[in-house]
Amino acid sequence: xxxxxxxxxxxxxxxxxxxxxxxxxxxxxxxxxxxxxxxxxxxxxxxxxxxxxxxxxxxxxxxxxxxxxxxxxxxxxxxxxxxxxxxxxxxxxxxxxxxxxxxxxxxxxxxxxxxxxxxxxxxxxxxxxxxxxxxxxxxxxxxxxxxxxxxxxxxxxxxxxxxxxxxxxxxxxxxxxxxxxxxxxxxxxxxxxxxxxxxxxxxxxxxxxxxxxxxxxxxxxxxxxxxxxxxxxxxxxxxxxxxxxxxxxxxxxxxxxxxxxxxxxxxxxxxxxxxxxxxxxxxxxxxxxxxxxxxxxxxxxxxxxxxxxxxxxxxxxxxxxxxxxxxxxxxxxxxxxxxxxxxxxxxxxxxxx
Amino acid sequence: xxxxxxxxxxxxxxxxxxxxxxxxxxxxxxxxxxxxxxxxxxxxxxxxxxxxxxxxxxxxxxxxxxxxxxxxxxxxxxxxxxxxxxxxxxxxxxxxxxxxxxxxxxxxxxxxxxxxxxxxxxxxxxxxxxxxxxxxxxxxxxxxxxxxxxxxxxxxxxxxxxxxxxxxxxxxxxxxxxxxxxxxxxxxxxxxxxxxxxxxxxxxxxxxxxx
Numbered sequence: 001x002x003x004x005x006x007x008x009x010x011x012x013x014x015x016x017x018x019x020x021x022x023x024x025x026x027x028x029x030x031x032x033x034x035x036x037x038x039x040x041x042x043x044x045x046x047x048x049x050x051x052x053x054x055x056x057x058x059x060x061x062x063x064x065x066x067x068x069x070x071x072x073x074x075x076x077x078x079x080x081x082x083x084x085x086x087x088x089x090x091x092x093x094x095x096x097x098x099x100x101x102x103x104x105x106x107x108x109x110x111x112x113x114x115x116x117x118x119x120x121x122x123x124x125x126x127x128x129x130x131x132x133x134x135x136x137x138x139x140x141x142x143x144x145x146x147x148x149x150x151x152x153x154x155x156x157x158x159x160x161x162x163x164x165x166x167x168x169x170x171x172x173x174x175x176x177x178x179x180x181x182x183x184x185x186x187x188x189x190x191x192x193x194x195x196x197x198x199x200x201x202x203x204x205x206x207x208x209x210x211x212x213x214x215x216x217x218x219x220x221x222x223x224x225x226x227x228x229x230x231x232x233x234x235x236x237x238x239x240x241x242x243x244x245x246x247x248x249x250x251x252x253x254x255x256x257x258x259x260x261x262x263x264x265x266x267x268x269x270x271x272x273x274x275x276x277x278x279x280x281x282x283x284x285x286x287x288x289x290x291x292x293x294x295x296x297x298x299x300x301x302x303x304x305x306x307x308x309x310x311x312x313x314x315x316x317x318x319x320x321x322x323x324x325x326x327x328x329x330x331x332x333x334x335x336x337x338x339x340x341x342x343x344x345x346x347x348x349x350x351x352x353x
Numbered sequence: 354x355x356x357x358x359x360x361x362x363x364x365x366x367x368x369x370x371x372x373x374x375x376x377x378x379x380x381x382x383x384x385x386x387x388x389x390x391x392x393x394x395x396x397x398x399x400x401x402x403x404x405x406x407x408x409x410x411x412x413x414x415x416x417x418x419x420x421x422x423x424x425x426x427x428x429x430x431x432x433x434x435x436x437x438x439x440x441x442x443x444x445x446x447x448x449x450x451x452x453x454x455x456x457x458x459x460x461x462x463x464x465x466x467x468x469x470x471x472x473x474x475x476x477x478x479x480x481x482x483x484x485x486x487x488x489x490x491x492x493x494x495x496x497x498x499x500x501x502x503x504x505x506x507x508x509x510x511x512x513x514x515x516x517x518x519x520x521x522x523x524x525x526x527x528x529x530x531x532x533x534x535x536x537x538x539x540x541x542x543x544x545x546x547x548x549x550x551x552x553x554x555x556x557x558x559x560x561x562x563x564x
Contacts, residue, residue, distance in 0.1 A: 135545040168439040168544075198548070236545065240439070258546045261419025262437065 010084055010290055012129040013103045017082035020122050022105050025081040027068050033060040035067055042067065042247045042273060045089035049097055061088040066285060069106050070273060075280050078109025084290075104267070104287035111269065111282035113222065116251055117229035119284045123255060123265055124231055126288055130296070133258035135234050138200075139241035140223045141268070142250050146213050147193060151177070151186050161190070166242045170194050193239050200227045203237035226251060247273040253286070257296065264292050306332040308346035310339070312353035319352055359402050359550055362421035364409035368447045368535055372425045373404070375444065379557035401550065413438065413538060422543035423551065428533045429512060433473045439539040441555050445562045447535040449514040451476060453528040456501050459508070461486075470500030471510035480510065480530050498522045 018024070033050050040046055042064070049061040062068060065085050073079060084103040091098045107119050120138070127134035144165070148158055157180040164173035170191055177187040189212065196203045204224040210216065227235065243252045248268045255265030267286020274283050309323050320336055327334035335344065361376070363369040363386075373386055383397035386404050396403045407415055412426040413436040429451055431440060451473065461467060463486070470491045471477045481488045491506055498518055500506040512533060513519065513526055537558060544551055 133546065137545070168441060168539075171443045172440070256542045256545045258542070259419075261417070261540055261542050263541065 009130055009293055010101070010103055013126055013288060014082070014084060016122070016125055016129055017103075017105055020105075020118075020125075022080045022082040022122075025069060025083045025106075027062070027065070027083070027085060029062055029086070030059045031062055031068055031071075033058040035071055036060050036063055039067055039247075039273070039276065041244055043089075047090040047097070049088050063087055063089050065102060065104065065287065066106060066270070066273070067277075070108070070270075070277050070279065070283065073108050073279060073281070073283075078281075079106070081106045081108070098291075101290040102287045103290060104285060106283060106285035108274075108283040108285075109281050111271075111284050113225050114229075116226045116269065116284055119267070119286065120226065120230055120251070120253065123253060123267060123286050124234065126286075127234070127255045127257065127265060130264065130288075130293060131257045131259070135236055135256045136253055136265075137198075137236050137238040137241045137256070138227065138251060138253045139237065139239045140219065140250065141243065141245055141248055141252055142219045143207065143212075143216065143223065144193070144239055144242070145245055145249075146216055146219065147190060150212050151182050151190060153180050153182065162242060165194055166240055168194065168240050196237060196239065198236035198238055200230075200232045200235050200237055204228075207237075223251070243268050245272070247276070251284070255286075255288075257293070260292055260296050262292060264289050302343055302345050304333070304345040304347075305335040306347045307334045307350055308340070308344070308348070309334060309336040309350045310353055311336060312338065315352040323350060357401065358396065359423065359547060359554070360421045361402060361404050362407050362412045362415040362424035363404055364412050364425060364427075365406045366409065368409065368427075369406060369425070371446050372444065372535060375446075375558055375561050376402075376554075378561050379554060381554055381557070416538050416540050419540050419542060421540070422547060423537060423539050423554070425535050425537055427512075428531070428536055429473060429476070431536060431538070432479075432531065433475050435475070436538070437541065439541060439544055440536050441539050441551075442537040442559055442562075444535040444537060444558065447533070449512050449533045451510065451530040451533055452513045452526045453480070453508050453510055453530065454498075454501075454513065454519050454524045454526050455508040457523050457525050459501075459527065461507070467508065468506040469508050469510055470497055470506035472497060473510055476530065477510040498524060 036043060036048050045063060048063050051059055053059045064087055065083055069081060082105045086099050086101050088097055088099055090096065105122060107115050124136050127136060148161065153161060157176060160176045161173060164176060173190060173194060174187060177190065196206060204227060207220040208224060241252055241254050248270050249272050250269035252268030254263040257264050265286055265288050269284040271282045274281055307323065307327055309320060311320050324334055363373055381400055381402050383395045383402055383404050385392065386395045394403060394405045409426060410430055412424040413430050413434055415421040416424040416438050417436040425444065427447060467486060467488045468491060469477050469488050470493050472493060474490055474492050477490055493500060497509045497511045500509055501524065502522060516526065519525060537555060539551060
């Protein structure tokens with residue numbers, strides 16, 4: 001079977017998600033605006049395209065997929081879903097609205113160590129679908145929050161430190177700690193976490209050896225357990241991976257492809273969002289930003305057709321149509337053209353000119 | 354998994370020259386970089402670095418978009434544009450401050466909206482927001498000191514290095530917002546795939562800074 005893929009990466013991702021036991025979730029392009037207005041901080045872009053429906057309700061063009069899925073989820077069961085949907089957000093550079101295609105999975109229900117490992121494995125396989133040269137950065141918001149709680153900074157200092165952690169800004173983190181009278185011991189602890197060796201085994205060994213607070217050991221061991229099941233050759237522990245703690249908790253992660261300047265995959269455990277939407281279950285998921293892969297050279301593949309049919313003005317139309325029908329019956333691909341097309345590979349040439 | 358060359362964006366001007374001198378001392382030199390030529394890109398295959406000179410305010414964009422793996426720019430640019438990059442090192446050079454200046458003797462009575470002229474709209478807005486002061490920010494692209502003299506604004510928010518220009522125009526610093534210096538910044542994705550050489554370069558620069 002050699003039907004050319006329209007979008008090889010998204011097709012591969014869809015096959016991967018379906019093959020891993022996730023079922024496709026289709027949704028409407030609109031939702032009631034209220035859902036997004038109440039959870040604006042969860043959205044990467046705060047501007048939302050709204051319109052009034054015929055019944056007077058204020059509607060929004062979907063700026064996010066996860067919120068819609070969670071809203072429609074019913075507690076008491078576990079669902080494994082995948083999607084490929086358009087979302088509408090403002091572009092940070094042009095400030096204009098843009099249609100962005102995302103593909104991803106959501107694991108909602110009973111989330112445990114195995115399901116976390118599973119989602120992270122699917123994330124790694126998703127990156128492999130794009131390029132072998134990839135890295136998945138993993139962090140734990142539970143550990144980071146515990147550390148920041150121990151440092152006990154006020155709200156403003158905490159925000160400054162989070163900014164420093166997110167930007168690997170060790171020199172400024174030290175400065176902020178000094179200004180806020182954080183003890184030398186606690187400052188050293190923070191800087192140690194910020195400069196942790198990214199190798200998962202080494203990082204976990206350090207994390208498990210620390211005693212930051214009461215629940216730290218158990219959380220660090222849990223983190224280690226989740227990572228121990230993964231392919232560690234392209235896995236890094238990096239606490240600069242951060243997400244809003246009002247929505248996310250536990251493990252958060254980002255995926256990078258060599259040659260693409262920003263993260264192409266982002267995800268994490270988002271029990272806090274579930275609580276905000278009055279759900280008692282846990283959830284973890286990720287999205288692949290297909291728009292960021294548009295200019296990735298690894299995506300450009302020359303389309304291949306089993307048969308190339310060339311026809312002229314005097315060619316019998318029935319002959320051309322018969323080739324199309326027989327190819328479709330045989331599950332073979334076919335392309336018809338008046339002139340040999342450029343940048344196309346084919347198996348058999350049928351010249352009917 | 355690393356790439357053949359580490360692309361480094363240098364800011365044109367005196368700061369960039371100082372930065373290059375540090376990089377050269379750190380063992381990341383490249384012949385021709387300091388030559389006064391029209392050449393735009395300089396490579397040293399042995400060391401695996403490629404340099405290019407860009408407008409100082411563009412360095413962060415080159416790095417954020419991945420055209421450069423590393424770059425050097427002032428903290429003012431990072432605060433103003435908030436590029437999504439790693440800030441790996443304070444190089445301790447190009448020191449100055451972002452400050453509020455006004456004509457000598459100016460007192461903000463807070464009885465009316467304060468008019469502020471600046472190139473750094475976001476930094477100024479953030480500063481006055483934190484202070485709870487309602488302001489009218491006037492975006493200018495140069496000769497900021499002229500604004501209060503001609504009555505266009507009450508105060509200015511600008512970079513102050515020695516304060517000579519302010520003095521010559523009967524202006525004075527009334528408030529320091531933040532200390533500024535040159536920072537080594539890195540593209541997030543590049544850091545993942547070239548971390549060994551980036552950390553090596555970063556440590557070498559840190560050692561030179563300490564001297």
